[in-house]
Amino acid sequence: QVQLVESGGGLVQAGGSLRLSCAASGRTFSSYTMAWFRQAPGKEREFVAANSGRRGYTYRADSVKGRFTISRDNSKNTLYLQMNSLKPEDTAVYYCAADLYSSTIATRIGGYEYWGQGTQVTVSS
Numbered sequence: 001q002v003q004l005v006e007s008g009g010g011l012v013q014a015g016g017s018l019r020l021s022c023a024a025s026g027r028t029f030s031s032y033t034m035a036w037f038r039q040a041p042g043k044e045r046e047f048v049a050a051n052s053g054r055r056g057y058t059y060r061a062d063s064v065k066g067r068f069t070i071s072r073d074n075s076k077n078t079l080y081l082q083m084n085s086l087k088p089e090d091t092a093v094y095y096c097a098a099d100l101y102s103s104t105i106a107t108r109i110g111g112y113e114y115w116g117q118g119t120q121v122t123v124s125s
Contacts (some may be wrong), residue, residue: 002026002114004096009119016086016123022079022096022116029053030074033099035112036081038092045095048106049081056105061107064090075114086123093118 008020024032035050049070050051058070069082097112106112118120 006117006119020081038091
């Protein structure tokens with residue numbers, strides 16, 4: 001069983017920055033593929049970015065390339081999402097997710113077995 005706890009959300013003006021954190025339990029965090037998803041009101045949950053622990057590569061959705069950076073600190077069992085140049089359309093609940101079994105990155109919700117409770121990000125115009 002893996003527990004994920006997100007933090008760092010809040011209210012920010014357009015053009016501002018936030019850094020989200022996701023603290024994970026488990027002794028083999030470094031091998032997990034970790035991802036961020038988001039869900040805006042009235043919309044489906046969508047993939048944002050992911051990091052493959054085993055292969056050490058990352059992938060981001062086109063909508064956040066050049067603005068968001070995903071990283072991890074395996075010594076702290078923590079995943080991060082640095083969000084810069086935020087836009088009102090980035091407003092959503094952001095979720096951390098973990099895939100313990102695959103070394104490749106999935107962009108679909110079903111590719112992840114564990115989820116955090118989410119943290120709200122609101123970008124005002």
